[in-house]
Amino acid sequence: MRKTNALAVIATFVVCFAFWLLLTWSVSVQELIAGAVVSLAAALFSARFFIHEKAFWFANPAKLFTGLFYWVFVFPGELIKANLHMAKLVLGGCKNLKPGIVKIPSKLQSDYGRAALANSITLTPGTITMEITEEEGQPWYYVHWIEAESDGEEAGEAIKGKMETWIRRFWEK
Amino acid sequence: MLMWLKILSDVLIACGAFFALVGVIGILRMPDAFCRMQASTCVATLGVIGVALGGLIHAIFVMGSASAAVKIAVICLLILVTNPVGSHAIAKGAYKAGIRPETPMETDDLGRDSE
Numbered sequence: 001m002r003k004t005n006a007l008a009v010i011a012t013f014v015v016c017f018a019f020w021l022l023l024t025w026s027v028s029v030q031e032l033i034a035g036a037v038v039s040l041a042a043a044l045f046s047a048r049f050f051i052h053e054k055a056f057w058f059a060n061p062a063k064l065f066t067g068l069f070y071w072v073f074v075f076p077g078e079l080i081k082a083n084l085h086m087a088k089l090v091l092g093g094c095k096n097l098k099p100g101i102v103k104i105p106s107k108l109q110s111d112y113g114r115a116a117l118a119n120s121i122t123l124t125p126g127t128i129t130m131e132i133t134e135e136e137g138q139p140w141y142y143v144h145w146i147e148a149e150s151d152g153e154e155a156g157e158a159i160k161g162k163m164e165t166w167i168r169r170f171w172e173k
Numbered sequence: 174m175l176m177w178l179k180i181l182s183d184v185l186i187a188c189g190a191f192f193a194l195v196g197v198i199g200i201l202r203m204p205d206a207f208c209r210m211q212a213s214t215c216v217a218t219l220g221v222i223g224v225a226l227g228g229l230i231h232a233i234f235v236m237g238s239a240s241a242a243v244k245i246a247v248i249c250l251l252i253l254v255t256n257p258v259g260s261h262a263i264a265k266g267a268y269k270a271g272i273r274p275e276t277p278m279e280t281d282d283l284g285r286d287s288e
Binding site: 019022023025076079080083086087089090091093094097098099100101102103118119120122123124125126127128129130131133142144146148151 | 246261
């Protein structure tokens with residue numbers, strides 16, 4: 001099992017404590033102390049599952065801004081497009097569906113990036129990530145796609161759209 | 174100004190409700206388990222985002238309560254973070270348990286590679 005290191009605990013503690021502050025929304029000393037104790041306990045137990053690579057990669061304003069831009073503008077854009085398409089399909093009577101599982105390549109190297117792309121694909125209506133395998137250092141996603149019109153690279157372009165480039169900018173150099 | 178914000182929040186909540194309705198109709202109409210899960214994603218994405226944004230505007234400008242606004246934002250965030258994990262697990266579990274659509278899928282790379 002992976003060892004717990006101090007930086008990972010601190011990073012997890014910061015995230016947990018921020019969530020505590022947001023949820024309680026008070027700055028009384030009692031609440032702050034209780035929150036600190038609980039977050040520290042949670043961080044000690046979960047840091048080794050939570051942080052796998054560099055602990056403080058998010059403490060970089062340019063990266064944070066890129067991530068924020070992705071989650072606030074780029075991704076919701078894709079989401080709205082896919083939702084409208086799904087609405088058209090459903091209200092049109094679910095005809096001309098071609099469900100299938102396609103295998104698409106990706107270039108992401110870090111665990112965070114791969115997980116983020118898999119989650120982004122699953123959150124988009126019309127595509128669900130079923131499995132990830134790694135062949136020759138390159139991840140391949142098995143994606144259930146409701147309109148499987150193509151395969152391989154071409155399907156990858158259609159499914160990933162702009163998402164992969166933005167995820168690479170945020171999680172990788 | 175306040176009236177327009179109220180109208181905006183109502184419109185956003187109506188949009189969210191519309192996409193939730195689409196998702197539910199999709200669940201009933203789609204032919205097999207995997208396609209039904211695809212339709213249900215509509216509820217968890219734009220359905221939730223629409224209602225949460227409407228509620229956020231209502232909480233900030235009509236109720237004037239920052240803590241309610243933050244809680245709505247956190248709820249929306251947590252649903253968006255946890256939903257894909259669940260959908261992925263259910264879809265993979267259904268596939269591993271041997272559930273297949275009645276008309277075979279045209280491309281099934283996962284079945285081909287795991288043979």
